[in-house]
Every structure is written in structure tokens, then in C-alpha cells.
Amino acid sequence: MKPTIAVVLKCYPRLSETFxxxxxLELERSGYELCLVSLRHPTDRKTHPINDEIRAPVIYLPEYLHQEPMxxxxSWLNVRALPGYRAAWRHWLTDLRRDFTMNRIRRFGQALVFAAEFPPQARWIYSHFIHTPSSVAGYASEMVGIPWSASAHAKDIWTSPDWELSEKLDAAAWTVTCTAGGSRHLKDLAPHPDKVSLVYHGIxxxxxxxxDRPTGNRDGSDPSNPVxxxxxxxxxxxxGLDTLADALARLPKDLxxxxxxxxxxxxxxxxxxxVERLGISDxxxxxxxxxxxxxxxAYKASDMFVLPCRIAASGDRDGLPNVLxxxxxxxxxxxxxxxxxIPELIEDGRTGILVEPDDPDALSAAIGRAARDPQLRARYGQAGMERxxxxFDHLxxxxxxxxxxxxxxxxARPQREKVAS
Known part of the structure; x- marks a missing residue:
């Protein structure tokens, strides 16, 4: 029997989470059987072709407990007899005292359902995002006696309290994260820093x-062929899309x-x-x-890609956006x-251009300079592609x-000859 991993996800499928x-898909291709456990039902009307290739069944936990009370x-009746239930209950009560929210109550209820309906063939729990999915994974792990690990990304790292991150990093067998900055932060909080690893997503x-991309010659001088x-x-x-809109409104009128x-x-x-208020909607x-x-x-049709990411007031930030x-x-x-x-991918002045966040004047100047210089775009674009x-090959x-x-x-026994390491 192939090893089966129960993968806990916040929402599946989701257009913004192609990574x-x-x-x-690569875990399946490498010989693993997966069972996906989603805390939410999908809201996107579309899916990516890659989702159609994933064979794993999906268990949808009750998104709100009152929607499926029975x-x-x-699940509670079945799970309370498990040897690990009392430890999970005590763990949750300790967490609830520090975070007395409906969200915390919901996660324990979802963990009860996950444990009661746990795939009998699963030998591991792996959660994507170290905030709410890992809460469900951790509580369920204690109940069923199956170890767990986590993948941490961006918002989940930077908006979770330190006490919770530290305890999850201790409880998980290991944790991976996708940026060097995130890895350093988690290692600083982890009781055992060697249990945190940097693993880029790649594409x-x-x-x-x-x-097959010919060198573009658009330089903003032709109104019938704009950059x-x-x-x-x-x-x-x-x-930072509001900064981008402000920067574009500052571009010279002849561009x-x-x-x-x-x-x-x-x-x-x-x-x-x-956009309408700035008078650039046309x-x-x-x-x-x-x-x-x-x-x-759309990538192929564009001359440049601009995403002026920032740290939001809540502390939320991107890790390394896959779209870049x-x-x-x-x-x-x-x-x-x-x-x-982002600087782990883009080297300013060689593989792309970096400007400080929340600075529409600097961003406008950088965009304007690149817009008028097709050779600069081609040089940086080629260097970025080689990088x-x-x-960043996902294999x-x-x-x-x-x-x-x-x-x-x-x-697992890979279905192809070899998975690159």
C-alpha cells in the first residue's frame, strides 16, 4: 500500500494557490496517495487545469459548526473515546484562554470532524499554512495519534502570535517555509530551529x-501601440495596487x-x-x-510586470509571490x-527593478524609465528568465x-524515473 498523507488546506481548490x-500534483506523481481536507468550500468559479490532474479525494469539514451540528x-461522540482526546481537549482549552474567539472554537470543532472521519490509510498529517489549518491539524493529530508537519507561507507567519507559532513549531515533526526571511523568523521562535527548513515553491x-519572445520595441511614443x-x-x-495606480497617474503625458x-x-x-478618480480608466x-x-x-503579451508589494497595517505581507x-x-x-x-528572486539592476514600497513617485520613475527603453527590458527580462x-524549477x-x-x-515509489533533489 502506498503511504497516504492527509493534507489540511484552508480552501481547495483556490485560484490564487497554484503553488x-x-x-x-508532484507528490502524487512521486507515488504518494493524498487525501485533501479543506476547511472551506471553494468560492472561485474557475479552476486551473492542474486541479483537474490531481486525483486525491477531498473531505470538506463544516465551514461553520452551526451549519452541520449533527x-x-x-464526531464528538466518536472521538471522545480516543486515547488522545483528553490531551487535545486540554491543549485547546489552554489556547482558548489566550485566544477567546469563535475562530478558535470553530477549529476544534473541525478537528473533531477530521479525527472522526480520519482516512484509515493515512499515516501522516501535513498542513498548508501554519495558522488555522495547522490548528486543526495539531488538535486532530493529538486525537488520532498520527504525527503532523506544516508548510508556512506569509500571512500565517507574520500575523500569528509568537506564542502560537513557537508551540506549533515545537509540536510539528518539521515545518517548511518558502522564503529565507520567513525561515529566519520561524527559527528564532522555534524551540528546535533545526526542525525548520527553507523550501522554495518553484514553478x-x-x-x-x-x-519564443521577439524583442519588443514599444517605447510609449506611439499612441496606437502603447507599452x-x-x-x-x-x-x-x-x-500595493493603490500605489501602482497612483504611480501610473504620475507618468508623463507623452508616454x-x-x-x-x-x-x-x-x-x-x-x-x-x-482609477476613475485619477482619470486613467480609459x-x-x-x-x-x-x-x-x-x-x-497575458504574460506573453506584456512588456513589464509590476507588483509593488508592501507590509500591510495588520502585518500581513507576501512571501515570494509566485506571479513574479x-x-x-x-x-x-x-x-x-x-x-x-522578493529580493531572493529579483536582484535590483540585474534581474529586475526594486523600489521602496508606498513610494508612487519612485515607482513612476522606474516604470517610465523601463517603458521608454526596450533594450533595458529585454536585458533584465532575459536575466530574470535565466534566474x-x-x-526555481519545482522539480x-x-x-x-x-x-x-x-x-x-x-x-513512495515514483511514477517517473526520478524526482530531482
């Missing part, structure tokens, strides 16, 4: 092959350009209002969520900020994750 879908009650370069700017991501504070943004999000309406195309194939086509890696894989010049793991193809990064599973005795 997770990619990892799941399922939760039956599937078979889905993002080197483009094409692109951004992709949810409209949330940490993406002809067009900005396309792909992605929904809670601030999509505010962004549209801002040059802006704000699209909703799109499939990976459509996004790839994807754009660079297509030879597109990327302009971003030195936040979190991605040499260091290399998945190998490190598989090594961690194998160290726990979860050895």
Missing part, C-alpha cells in the same frame, strides 16, 4: 516554457501605456473607484480571476519591492520536501 496545487455532535516549467503593463494578484492591501490587472479581491471595487483594464492558461497569455516567478519565466521585466523573499530556469524544490517525508519513513 499548493502544483505541490500536490455531524459535529456525532512547473513545463507549463511555463521558455517563450503594456501587467499585474496579477488579489486586490488586497499587501499587493502611451495600458495597464491590465488580473485578479479579484476585497479591494477590487476601491481600486476601480481610484487606459486600464481591471479583470477578475482568470485561469493559469489565460494568465500565461511566473512572469520572469516568460522573460518579462519585473518591477517590485524589497519585501520578504528562474536555473533556481528541484519538491525533492527537498520528499526527503523530509522519506526521513519519516514515508517512502
Amino acid at each position: 499548493i496545487a502544483q505541490e500536490l 455531524r459535529v455532535f456525532r 512547473d516549467l513545463s507549463r511555463f516554457p521558455r517563450p 503594456q503593463f501587467l499585474s496579477v494578484g488579489r486586490a488586497v492591501a499587501k499587493k 502611451h501605456w495600458r495597464w491590465t490587472h488580473i485578479g479579484g479581491g476585497e479591494l477590487a471595487g476601491a481600486l476601480k473607484e481610484q 487606459r486600464v483594464d481591471l479583470r477578475g480571476s482568470m485561469s493559469q492558461r489565460e494568465v500565461l497569455d 516567478v511566473e512572469a520572469q519565466s516568460q522573460g518579462v521585466l519585473c518591477i517590485s519591492t524589497p519585501i520578504s523573499g 528562474v530556469h536555473s533556481s 528541484g524544490t519538491i525533492g527537498r520536501l520528499i526527503e523530509l517525508f522519506e526521513a519519516e519513513g514515508l517512502v
Whole structure:
């Protein structure tokens, strides 16, 4: 029997989390059986083609306990007889005293259902995000006596209290994270820093092959052939899209350009209002969520990719946005900020351009300079593409994750000849 891993996810499938879908598919291709456990039902109308390739069944836990009270009650009746139930109950009560919220109550209820319906063939629990999914994973792990590990990313690292991160890092067999900055922060909090590993996500370069991309000559001088700017991501504070809109409104009047943004999000309406207020709506195309194939086509049609990430007031921030890696894989010049793991991908003045966050004047100057200089865009774009193809191939990064599973005795027989390490 192949080793089965129960993977706890906040929401599956989700358009903005292709990096997770990619990892799941590669684990399956490497011989692992997966069972996906989602805390929420999907809200995206579309899915990526990669989701159709993932075979794993999905268990949807009750998103709100009052929606399925009998399922939760039956789960409690079944689980309370397990040897680990009392320890999990005491653990949860300790957490609840420090975080007396409905969210904390909900996570324990979801853990009860997860434990009661635990896949009998599963030998490991692996959670994506170290905040709420790992709370469910940790409580359920204690109940069923199955070890767990976690993958930490960005918001979950920077908006969780230190006490909770420290205790989860201690309880988990190991934790991986996707940026050097995140790794340093977690190691500082971990009772056993050697249990934290840096594992980049990378991208599937078979889905993002080197483009047959002629050198563009758009320089903003021709109103019938404007320079094409692109951004992709949810409209949330940490993406800095409001700064981008302000920067574009500051561009010289004789520079002809067009900005396309792909992605929904809670601030999509505010962004549209801002664009109209700035008087640039005739040059802006704000699209909703799109499939990976459509996004790839947008990369190929653009002259530069701009995402001025910031640290939001809540402390939320990106780790290393996969959209930057994807754009660079297509030879597109990327302009971003030195936040979190972004400088691990973009070297300012060589593989892209970095400006300080929340500085629309500096961002406007950088965009304007690159817009008028096709050769600069081509040079930085080529260097960025080489960087991605040499260091961010997901077949290399998945190998490190598989090594961690194998160290726990979860050895699968790969369906292909070899998984790169």
C-alpha cells in the first residue's frame, strides 16, 4: 500500500494557490496517495487545469459548526473515546484562554470532524499554512495519534502570535517555509530551529516554457501601440495596487501605456473607484480571476510586470509571490519591492527593478524609465528568465520536501524515473 498523507488546506481548490496545487500534483506523481481536507468550500468559479490532474479525494469539514451540528455532535461522540482526546481537549482549552474567539472554537470543532472521519490509510498529517489549518491539524493529530508537519507561507507567519507559532513549531515533526526571511523568523521562535527548513515553491516549467519572445520595441511614443503593463494578484492591501495606480497617474503625458490587472479581491471595487478618480480608466483594464492558461497569455503579451508589494497595517505581507516567478519565466521585466523573499528572486539592476514600497513617485520613475527603453527590458527580462530556469524549477524544490517525508519513513515509489533533489 502506498503511504497516504492527509493534507489540511484552508480552501481547495483556490485560484490564487497554484503553488499548493502544483505541490500536490508532484507528490502524487512521486507515488504518494493524498487525501485533501479543506476547511472551506471553494468560492472561485474557475479552476486551473492542474486541479483537474490531481486525483486525491477531498473531505470538506463544516465551514461553520452551526451549519452541520449533527455531524459535529456525532464526531464528538466518536472521538471522545480516543486515547488522545483528553490531551487535545486540554491543549485547546489552554489556547482558548489566550485566544477567546469563535475562530478558535470553530477549529476544534473541525478537528473533531477530521479525527472522526480520519482516512484509515493515512499515516501522516501535513498542513498548508501554519495558522488555522495547522490548528486543526495539531488538535486532530493529538486525537488520532498520527504525527503532523506544516508548510508556512506569509500571512500565517507574520500575523500569528509568537506564542502560537513557537508551540506549533515545537509540536510539528518539521515545518517548511518558502522564503529565507520567513525561515529566519520561524527559527528564532522555534524551540528546535533545526526542525525548520527553507523550501522554495518553484514553478512547473513545463507549463511555463521558455517563450519564443521577439524583442519588443514599444517605447510609449506611439499612441496606437502603447507599452503594456501587467499585474496579477488579489486586490488586497499587501499587493500595493493603490500605489501602482497612483504611480501610473504620475507618468508623463507623452508616454502611451495600458495597464491590465488580473485578479479579484476585497479591494477590487476601491481600486476601480481610484482609477476613475485619477482619470486613467480609459487606459486600464481591471479583470477578475482568470485561469493559469489565460494568465500565461497575458504574460506573453506584456512588456513589464509590476507588483509593488508592501507590509500591510495588520502585518500581513507576501512571501515570494509566485506571479513574479511566473512572469520572469516568460522573460518579462519585473518591477517590485524589497519585501520578504522578493529580493531572493529579483536582484535590483540585474534581474529586475526594486523600489521602496508606498513610494508612487519612485515607482513612476522606474516604470517610465523601463517603458521608454526596450533594450533595458529585454536585458533584465532575459536575466530574470535565466534566474528562474536555473533556481526555481519545482522539480528541484519538491525533492527537498520528499526527503523530509522519506526521513519519516514515508517512502513512495515514483511514477517517473526520478524526482530531482
